Amino acid sequence: MSLRVMVGVKRVVDYAVKVRVKPDKTGVITDGVKHSMNPFDEIAVEEAVRLKEKNVANEIIAVSCGPAASQETLRTALAMGMDKAIHVEIPQPQYDTMQPIHVAKCLAKLATDYKVDIIILGKQAIDDDCNQTAQMTAGLLDWPQGVYASKIEKDGDLLVVTREVDGGLETVKLKLPAVLSADLRLNEPRYATLPNIMKAKKKPLDKKTPADLGVDLAPRHQVVSIEDPPTRQAGAKVADVDELISRLKALGRI
Amino acid sequence: MLAIRKSFSTVSKNFSQTQVLRRLKGTLVVAEHDNNKLSNITLNAVTAASKLGSDITCLVIGSNCTKAVEQLSKVKGVTKILVADNGGFEGYLPERLTPIIVASQKQFNFTHIIAGASAFGKSILPRVAAKLDVSAISDVIGIKDPETFVRTIYAGNAIMTLKSTEAIKILTVRGTSFEAAATEGGSAAHEKFGDVPSLTDQSTFVKQELSKSDRPELSSAKKVISGGRGMKNADNFKILYALADKIGAAVGASRAAVDAGYCPNDLQVGQTGKIVAPELYIAIGISGAIQHLAGMKDSKTIVAINKDPDAPIFQVADLGLVADLFKVVPEMTQKL
Secondary structure, three states: OOEEEEEEOOEEEOOOOOOOEOOOOOOEOOOOOOEEEOHHHHHHHHHHHHHHHOOOEEEEEEEEEEOOOHHHHHHHHHHHOOOEEEEEEOOHHHHHOOOHHHHHHHHHHHHHHOOOOEEEEEOOOOOOOOOOHHHHHHHHHOOOEEEEEEEEEEEOOEEEEEEEEOOEEEEEEEEOOEEEEEOHHHOOOOOOOHHHHHHHOOOOEEEEOHHHHOOOOOOOEEEEEEEOOOOOOOOEEOOOHHHHHHHHHHHOOO | OOHHHHHHHHHHHHHHHHHOOOOOOOEEEEOOEOOOOEOHHHHHHHHHHHOOOOOEEEEEEEOOOHHHHHHHHOOOOOOEEEEEEOHHHOOOOHHHHHHHHHHHHHHHOOOEEEEEOOHHHHHHHHHHHHHOOOOOEEEEEEEEEOOEEEEEEOOOOEEEEEEEOOOOEEEEEOHHHOOOOOOOOOOOEEEEOOOOOOOOOOEEEEEEEEOOOOOOOHHHOOEEEEEOHHHOOOOOHHHHHHHHHHHOOEEEEOHHHHHOOOOOHHHEEOOOOEOOOOOEEEEEOOOOOHHHHHHHOOOOEEEEEEOOOOOHHHHOOOEEEEOOHHHHHHHHHHHO
């Protein structure tokens, strides 16, 4: 059985950047700041590439919903081994109010149009920390879901997914087609090599608009403010264990 | 499709005629439990629900869950309990629970649907939201009014206040941001919800491998001892368990320690692991990456033990000890 796999990727502020809130409290400073592929999405891309290498998948497609710069992220996915890319171009003002429900609608329509068998997304985007898109896409399509996957195996016509949950691990079997979300330990993503980066420039990158997909991006939330969290000051150093214990006892912590 | 809809179509017509004047708004809390006991986060979710000013209905979906229902009926603040009890709900598969939650929404027209922001709540509620065409709100840390919610973004480096314009607000709430509701003083009646459900076989629950421990549960523990890459191997975690047992703490870990196989995944504290806010958090051999801080910077007192004086963790620690953890942690255990 050879499957078509679609992977969603998002361009986000790089995980190592210490973000700063804008003084006018309308958002976070993103101009001039380093951006990268969302780390969980790198893991999703890697899993799709491995499925192709194992001949489980025969076509693997990367998708991103965002402004023009999202194409950088798609090129990275192509360089990692994806066969083709689809850019759903969202103008910046609409992108600023876009929510997982909107993205899920775009992905669900693409999955139907392209007859996709498996959708793999990252568990959460490290900018909005929503952790919703995979679950929502599965709900819209009425497909089974395997979110927070740390292992994915094929067993005949089923996917056996090991999930990381609060108490440890859980194993479920899913019929195809299915939606999965990648958790940290699913795999270690490869670096795109220079030859592959060059090859990626020739791979197809299709463009779509939300209108092409019949998706209404009208906002459902209004942001009231974006503020700094309470700051924590550095405290004191203690000289030894005795001092640590007496300070903790004085605080009533032990 | 759903057997439930057929059996309730006549019942709900009579029901809604008598109830319509009272039922202007209402909150549904989807309870998390293991059939015998409620998860702690359910109690936090009930408190969050109480800030919305409407009657609170709890939905318990389980397989032989009478004990969990009994416990819930004594929780202060719960008005009514709906119970869907069937062997087919073993493993709490989202594909099986979602239709039940959606059916309860269609019948009772809740204005708010809430669950704890745990692996359970976060797996299921967005799926429910998509079925209802609602934009959900994850990991709420504050409720300003029934339409205005506070949550963190960028690993807790920014706080967002947002107003939802949806007719139904669907939220998962962070357990550490809301007090646990009292477990005595409530007297909610429970009723069976739905007929025998038609259970989809799109997904099958195979098994769970849960860590067994007598230690306090990590998400709600008052004291947490966490180990990082500095622990060097799995065996050394014994040092942390010994200290934890001495002071009655839970044990956590940084992502690096889990990735390296020093301890199981359910110990991970951080942006994409558990978010904890204990009275005492002792970070041992943990450098203090942004993503780890996201999971513990709301702790009341933070202690850091690390041999690197420049480790970023010292910038948030109230008390810092620059020392070799293999010397000082056993010393601490012995002296306490």
